[in-house]
Amino acid sequence: AQKVTQAQTEISVVEKEDVTLDCVYETRDTTYYLFWYKQPPSGELVFLIRRNSFDEQNEISGRYSWNFQKSTSSFNFTITASQVVDSAVYFCALSLSARLNSNSGYALNFGKGTSLLVTP
């Protein structure tokens, strides 16, 4: 079975602070994919990043960076110099490898989410 744990339910920071959102996952599969999604108050989930289990390189995209460590089964997300527009609920998700014409499909297992509030 797969499981994603986001231990931080709510985080509140002041604008320009750096903030890290934690994500710990469990799976027995050797091939899997990890995702981060952002859900602003409007409700629509916005895709941020996908990582496969064979690629442990950290990634940076503007103020966003991700740290993937298989040794600790973690895929943490850091926002540098946070802004009010970063206020949202952030979800980490896990999916197994999918093959066409298989029964596995693309099911995403989501964590409970971390609500980030950035105040001016």
Add this chain to the structure above:
Amino acid sequence: KAGVTQTPRYLIKTRGQQVTLSCSPISGHRSVSWYQQTPGQGLQFLFEYFSETQRNKGNFPGRFSGRQFSNSRSEMNVSTLELGDSALYLCASSLALGDREINEQYFGPGTRLTVT
């Protein structure tokens, strides 16, 4: 390119009724998945369709069903509605290309269903 669209955006039903929600994926996307989001259970996978076939199903009762049409558009149906079915229902589409390749899912704005 237009994103994933879902209709209706809001719906109010009474217990015992049934409801049909619609989802149009991004053009060219062949996989459509449905998720239920509630404050208590969070985001839970309902089912996924690819080439008009249900490829995967989450742990939901048989009252929840879906289908996909030849143009990849999808509908989900909930029969005999219960109060606990009140939720945000999200549809996601994925390109679904290549063996052993998993593509990110792009979500629609959701349908907010309220059961009274």
